[in-house]
Amino acid sequence: xxxxxxxxxxxxxxxxxxxxxxxxxxxxxxxxxxxxxxxxxxxxxxxxxxxxxxxxxxxxxxxxxxxxxxxxxxxxxxxxxxxxxx
Numbered sequence: 001x002x003x004x005x006x007x008x009x010x011x012x013x014x015x016x017x018x019x020x021x022x023x024x025x026x027x028x029x030x031x032x033x034x035x036x037x038x039x040x041x042x043x044x045x046x047x048x049x050x051x052x053x054x055x056x057x058x059x060x061x062x063x064x065x066x067x068x069x070x071x072x073x074x075x076x077x078x079x080x081x082x083x084x085x086x
Contacts, residue, residue: 067074 063074
């Protein structure tokens with residue numbers, strides 16, 4: 001009887017080990033899918049941030065140009081931007 005119990009425990013232990021391995025493999029595949037989604041979102045946000053940075057640089061260059069050509073208009077622009085757009 002003891003040898004049957006030992007064999008049953010060995011078989012159940014091996015079965016549990018295989019079940020755990022396959023379950024972990026499913027979890028890894030699921031995590032890879034989630035990682036791909038997060039990476040795509042990160043890339044999208046990075047691209048949007050780059051576009052906004054370029055646009056901000058254009059505004060700064062335009063303001064510098066306006067300060068050289070028409071300081072009064074540049075002052076009005078800065079005052080409007082700082083006080084009227086909040």
